[in-house]
Amino acid sequence: MLKVGSLDSPSAALTLSRPVRPFDDELMLDFLVTARGEWGRVETAVSVWVTDGLGDFLASLSEDFRGWKGSRVWKSPDHSLRVSAEHRSRGRVHLTWTLSGTDIERPWDFSCTTVHPAGEDMRHLAADVRDFLRVATE
Template sequence: MTSLDGATSDHPAVAVSSVNHAAVGVRLSDRRPFDEGAVHYVVEAWAPGLAARVDEVVAWVWDADLADFLAGLAADYRAWEGERTWQTYDGDLAVSAVSRSGGRIGLTWTLRPWPDAAGGWTVSVTTWLEAGAQMASLAADVRHFLASKQPG
């Protein structure tokens, strides 16, 4: 399930929880402009016994867009073979997708802050969504979140 969690014009956010286990999820929030070519945002992931947060995910306007990746998955709602992947330019957020019969898409969200730093860490959680409408809703919510104007 996806939602524009806490969505106000001042503080948009997107929450994604798994259709088969609501205690597993991801949240994009606290989007703020960095410069004309990028925005920063926070990504949180959770599962039973796990809570992780990356404060400085960067979306570059010239980079491959997460919303476009998700929209492509929604458009191709029939099951496909293999895995499809997307990641930020800096590699601090990656999303891989697998399609299963029965109309479900598994999105594995991998947080990897400071991927080149010694002692860095990596966390992954997988959310399962219904192909088609739920994926299209997530893509639209992420597009709105990344494009939102911030006050100020």
């Protein structure tokens, strides 16, 4: 299980848990994401290719600790998870985690934003995500 919290808002948090490989011969990974924000809590399953780069995406943010303009975005192949990153003042990275799904044929989205110091803290988050994905495939 991997917990991602927010520096500024204790109400915003994400948990990645229950990783399983649905097919023994593939690098597909399914896991549960629980997101909590100011307006509630939601859980959904996410499917990713282990090599599709969520850890790499987060690592690239840590390498650019001095900042960047605009948003950078990563999406899971099944579009159930989207991570948008913005570098803001005081050396902080705002990660907006958006979960999407369908409930009784109605699409829904839920977002929460976690705030992290740029640089080393982002590097640790990237390593934790890589470890979560790697352990599930061993």
